[in-house]
Amino acid sequence: MKSYLFYDLETSGLNKSFDQILQFAAIRTDMHLKELERYNIVVSLRPDVVPSPMATITHRIGIEKCMEGICEYEAVRHIHALMNREGTISLGYNTLGFDDEFLRFAFHRNLLPPYTHQWANGCSRMDLLPITVLYHLYKPEGLTWPRLEDGRSTLKLEKLSQANALAEGQAHDALVDVEATLALARRFMAEGKMWEYVAGSFNKKEDALRLAKLPVRHESSAGQHAWGIMTGSRFGAEAAYQAPVLAIGESLPYKNQTLWLRLDDEALINGEGAVEERVWVIRKRMGEPNVILPPLDRFVSRLTPERLAQVEENLAWLKAHPDEFARIIRHHREFRYPEIPNLDADTCLYQNGFLSKAEEALCAKFHRAGPDAMAEAMQAMAPGHVRELATRILFRNYPEFSDEEVFEAFETFMARVHPQGEEPPMVDFRGDARLTPAAAMEEIARVRAEVSLDEEQGQLLDELEGYLSSNF
Template sequence: MGFVFFDTETTGLRHGFDQIVHFAAIRTDNDLNETDRFEVRSRLLPHVVPHPSALLTNRLPIERLTDSTLPSHYDMVRAVQRTLLTWSPSIFVGYNSIRFDEEMLRHALFQTLHPAYLTSNNGNCRADALGLMMAAATLSPACLLVPLGPEGRPIFRLDHLASANDLTHDQAHDAMADVAATLGLCRLVRERAPELWQRFIRFSKKATVGDFVESEDGFFLTEFFSNQAYHAPVVCLGPDPDQPNGRLCLRLDVPPEELAAMSDEALQVYLAAKPSPVRRLRINASPTLTAFYDAPDLMLNGADIDELEDRARRLKEDAAFRSRIISLYASVREPYAPSLHVEGQIYDGFVGPDDQRRIADFHDVSWSEALSIVRDLDDERLRIFGRRLIYFGGRSVLPNELRLVVERDLTDRLVDSAAGNFTLQQALEETEKLSNGDGVDADGILPGYRTYLIDRISRVTEFRAKEFAAEIG
């Protein structure tokens, strides 16, 4: 199986509310030789307000995002989806992609009525090169040069890491340049730490991770916080009752018999500690795992492997106690709070089979036929997104009352923070803060963005007063 290295540039950091404006990918064979590449840009969606910090980071003037010659967001996502399906099955790799780029891609697909889990389905696997680099710096430090910040802490920013390892990266935060840098770093690890690379590939597969954590008596789970790797000896307790791909693991610092002797109240207090002795991993998120017998001295930190294995084995053999821990932990952790906004509801349920067939047809029919399909959808989330797509691409087919519903929905997101989006006024305030602060704007992006925002606020205010005058009256 080959690889697809990819990256996105976006209008901000909020999954579902911000949008992708530049997508790039390089396809390679199993030996990381490039076989194809693809990139596409998009113009700004009418209801999305870029964060000025994102424009500065990506060096994107607002004039570029509003260029009418660019593809629409819908056309961009269609092109991305077609290309990635053609390249499937593959292992999809990005830099901090599991937490960010994968999420942005899922939301983009979902909001344009495509199956959201493209990189997890279709025979694909996914992995994150940021975790690989952090693991390499800890477990095979000779294979990478990791720059240090003023306080002596390692820096894993892609541009800094690429530069320190003599990889050309002249256009940091350009999607294709970031993809090439990620690929270059992975080639270094593959060449200099082949065992670590093979483990990276192995645990990109959801089924392999599931089998490993369930069959091993215990193992080391490596987690990364503030660019530091933390290695914990753990045993898998069982599935997370709230997340099918989640697995709950317990640190092995305390002998099981001491925990078993605690009252429920005392055990709840123990489990609710910060950081919690219960660690959660996702089998579909390429976790960093190490078998006890593969753990180097740095990871063991003086621990006795025989004692760790014995504790893990006793916990594995006591199903009732493991169930008790899971139940008590679930009772003390913060419950999932569903989003009030459709942009944040992607994980509130899978799309049903009937709707899957309908949204597949949506892309191959006229706008009037698409409207009929949207009306038949069972999933309210899809109906909202479908109406938006029709409004952007063929609004003349929308009945007047439905057009007004969509316009109210979209313009609310520009002016009302309660609607969930980053508003025009918030963007103007942030732009003025950055303009008056110590931020660097070598490209002169902020003045143009400020002018755009002031004009847009005026036009949206005028539009709403005119369109919704009857409601106000």
């Protein structure tokens, strides 16, 4: 049976590889958005995680509250089962922009299949933020749309919830945010045809069919190039959350990515540096944001005369400079993300690729073993990142079952978490540094100096500072 699983995460920070879930909340509904079940899981802080001070004062989950939760391994296994239940459509507010990838790394770190919730057993994903963008632009009468003090519109869930009384309770509590997201979806579903159209944007086949119908606007040595109006929050209120784009082909190393050149970008003609590096090219996967609409008058007319003029100027430039356009296409079609040497096991999901069948079987045996027999199951694994992750599951979640190898691995890893002297911090697959205890202490001081804190937030920072001092 098909069902929606509306969910939200509160996390120790924003790094998808190194931070962890602190709270997972979800409401499962039928296809008419009638509630069936709800879940609220608090996750215990791992001994190696350094919580972000800004995240702490935002979601207000302190150290003491964290320690009341269940261990990460058991929580993530439960979440994985919920999202992989047959026919589940998982969605939330900006989940494809943040939460889904965060979960993917949590699944990877705990030796669970990281992608099955996207396609297996009739499962799929949606995201209410890009849907909200479309309703804001083309069906605004169903909601009160909040604005910031400077007059700009905002699509933040917290502001939408306040303006429309979507949910009661503290924003950035995962369950409150899920309730607000579900209430928002019910408002949208009341507009039947519109909901059916936007939901179709998250179906790979439907999305591909729609894009195949876009009209050709330019021709080059690479072929014919269709165009459309891409919508998405990334373009910002100043651009009315949309931009005209030109198809320039598909990525060669990443077969699931199509490439779109932003047509109203002044940098194409007037920017500095190599043309292939200064242009704004957007990568889009089928069935995922951003949504691209056909260039019909009712959509194109939302662009200002100045932006439309820039489109025409850029198209004329592409026609007059075919060699430069060919360079743009070739550069972006051939682009590969740089490989990072000595990438840590927690963050090697994309670089190492899929597990072998033999590795999957060993992981399944590890999961069946239970805490008291996990060390023995870990010993059956060959040296490598899978065995390393199994070792970390033990010292992060079940130190009482750890053997000598696990204890030594814990000591070695914690030395990397808390580097001394000139030793650099670990970096993730994007090259971003793992938050160290020393950096967190510096951030606490900066937050206290620059942010207006209420009493509870001040106490949370005191608690965090004491935790870091005594545990690292």
